[in-house]
Amino acid sequence: MxxxxxxxxxxxxxxxxxxxxxxxxxxxxxGFEFMGPxxxxxxxxxxxxxxxxxxxxxxxxxxxxxxxxSKACATCHAAAQSSMKGVAARYPAFDDALKRPIGLSQxxxxxxxxxxxxxxxxxxxxDLLALESFVAMQSRGxxxxxxxxPRLEPFRQAxxxxxxQRMGQLNLSCAQCHDANAGGKLGSxxxxxxxxxxxxxxxxxxxxxxxxxxxxxxxxxxxxxxxxAYGANELIELELYLNVRAKGMLGETPGVRP
Amino acid sequence: MARTLINIPPTARxxxxxxxxxxxxxxxxxxxRPGDDGKIxxxxxxxxxxxxxxxxxxxxxxxxxxxxxNPYISFFTTAQNTGTxxxxxxxxxxxxxxxxVTLTVTx
Amino acid sequence: MTELNATTTRRRLLASAVGAxxxxxxxxxxxxxxxxxxxxxxxxxxxxxxxxxxxxxDIAELVDNGNVVPIxxxxxxxxxxxxxxRFIAVFNEKNPQRxxxxxxxxxxxxxxxxxxxxxxxxxxxxxxxxQLSDGSFFSHTVDVIVTLAACLEGEx
Numbered sequence: 001m002x003x004x005x006x007x008x009x010x011x012x013x014x015x016x017x018x019x020x021x022x023x024x025x026x027x028x029x030x031g032f033e034f035m036g037p038x039x040x041x042x043x044x045x046x047x048x049x050x051x052x053x054x055x056x057x058x059x060x061x062x063x064x065x066x067x068x069x070s071k072a073c074a075t076c077h078a079a080a081q082s083s084m085k086g087v088a089a090r091y092p093a094f095d096d097a098l099k100r101p102i103g104l105s106q107x108x109x110x111x112x113x114x115x116x117x118x119x120x121x122x123x124x125x126x127d128l129l130a131l132e133s134f135v136a137m138q139s140r141g142x143x144x145x146x147x148x149x150p151r152l153e154p155f156r157q158a159x160x161x162x163x164x165q166r167m168g169q170l171n172l173s174c175a176q177c178h179d180a181n182a183g184g185k186l187g188s189x190x191x192x193x194x195x196x197x198x199x200x201x202x203x204x205x206x207x208x209x210x211x212x213x214x215x216x217x218x219x220x221x222x223x224x225x226x227x228x229a230y231g232a233n234e235l236i237e238l239e240l241y242l243n244v245r246a247k248g249m250l251g252e253t254p255g256v257r258p
Numbered sequence: 259m260a261r262t263l264i265n266i267p268p269t270a271r272x273x274x275x276x277x278x279x280x281x282x283x284x285x286x287x288x289x290x291r292p293g294d295d296g297k298i299x300x301x302x303x304x305x306x307x308x309x310x311x312x313x314x315x316x317x318x319x320x321x322x323x324x325x326x327x328n329p330y331i332s333f334f335t336t337a338q339n340t341g342t343x344x345x346x347x348x349x350x351x352x353x354x355x356x357x358x359v360t361l362t363v364t365x
Numbered sequence: 366m367t368e369l370n371a372t373t374t375r376r377r378l379l380a381s382a383v384g385a386x387x388x389x390x391x392x393x394x395x396x397x398x399x400x401x402x403x404x405x406x407x408x409x410x411x412x413x414x415x416x417x418x419x420x421x422x423d424i425a426e427l428v429d430n431g432n433v434v435p436i437x438x439x440x441x442x443x444x445x446x447x448x449x450x451r452f453i454a455v456f457n458e459k460n461p462q463r464x465x466x467x468x469x470x471x472x473x474x475x476x477x478x479x480x481x482x483x484x485x486x487x488x489x490x491x492x493x494x495x496q497l498s499d500g501s502f503f504s505h506t507v508d509v510i511v512t513l514a515a516c517l518e519g520e521x
Contacts, residue, residue, distance in 0.1 A: 204430035222516030258429035275475030
């Protein structure tokens with residue numbers, strides 16, 4: 001528009017638009033922000049971080065031939081630092097064969113069975129956690145990036161519904177603590193926002209490495225609900241919902257959490 | 259062989275005081291904790307950590323059940339000659355492991 | 366000081382009440398733990414007097430989780446052959462066992478500073494004792510608050 005009033009109008013619109021963008025700040029904070037300084041220091045330093053023990057185990061397993069194929073992960077995927085970069089950031093992902101989302105540890109087991117002709121690793125086993133941690137660490141510092149695959153949408157919605165649904169003897173939903181009361185206290189513990197970054201995580205309470213599914217099961221025990229079994233569809237759907245909810249936040253694996 | 263995380267500076271000047279930081283993967287089962295069947299799990303801890311610098315014992319730690327799992331220790335030493343730092347962990351059940359790291363000293 | 370009198374009177378009443386036994390027992394159990402700790406420190410010092418100062422414990426006042434508590438102990442010492450720290454020992458008040466760790470240093474240590482991670486069963490005192498090369502003992506005592514974590518593991 002060449003007219004002066006037209007230009008002024010455009011300028012005004014642009015200023016208003018900018019103001020709206022800058023005032024709408026991201027209120028999302030990683031669980032990292034809710035921890036004490038010494039626990040934060042433990043996560044930030046790779047020599048202090050006990051999760052790095054698991055990552056190093058995973059690094060060794062990556063090179064180890066497995067199953068009847070005698071292939072190692074490295075045989076097909078070469079250096080994980082390049083081939084696995086950004087992979088964990090988009091899991092859970094849609095699996096064409098199963099026609100539903102699967103988590104990273106399930107994908108690793110699929111590779112073991114189908115490509116390596118090896119037996120699948122048990123959920124929460126040291127080896128599976130080590131491989132998952134090693135792969136997920138290659139997305140450290142990268143934004144959580146769930147794929148825009150429309151086939152994932154019904155599962156994400158199911159996860160979302162479960163997040164809002166009251167459960168257990170305490171009759172609490174995830175949302176009641178982690179959306180409505182994040183930053184408040186449960187006993188003496190600060191309530192975090194329940195974002196999935198950093199998993200598998202070294203939880204000080206476990207004195208060991210554990211998956212997001214283990215943590216979700218702990219939450220369910222916490223409200224006195226029967227926890228879903230490892231690998232249950234309900235847990236994958238929750239993971240998917242949490243990932244979309246955390247979209248754009250940065251990966252932290254291996255995380256340290258209280 | 260347990261996994262270890264060892265952090266020493268790659269080089270040091272003669273006379274420089276350097277920090278040595280080590281973690282080893284070990285459950286450090288206290289001997290006070292009941293298992294799923296209610297019976298106390300037997301103690302299984304690392305009892306001693308020692309560091310020898312060119313064969314001379316420069317630091318050691320006597321550890322008890324109150325040390326956290328996957329024990330971490332940081333300590334200091336003065337860089338003298340280029341040589342080997344032998345880091346040794348010993349514990350219950352005949353556990354023993356030594357990791358050798360080279361310290362390069364200039365000047 | 367009306368308040369003080371009221372408290373003293375209340376204590377006297379309690380002591381003479383039926384519940385007196387329980388009150389005294391409770392006081393005893395708290396003192397017993399501290400006595401144990403004092404005894405452990407004394408044993409380490411071989412009965413010698415332990416002075417306050419020179420030793421510093423760096424630890425969070427309120428820990429995220431009692432399973433893994435970072436702690437740094439530093440001792441003000443020139444760390445020369447003539448004047449250095451020989452041992453640093455850490456003792457706790459309420460774990461099943463008083464000993465936590467004993468570090469042996471040497472003149473070549475350069476700096477009397479050690480960092481590690483410990484387990485604390487509950488809120489309690491911690492004492493770090495250093496023995497210097499001249500045989501003297503110094504200590505520092507801190508109070509640490511330990512609470513239960515949220516959402517613990519169930520039967521699943």
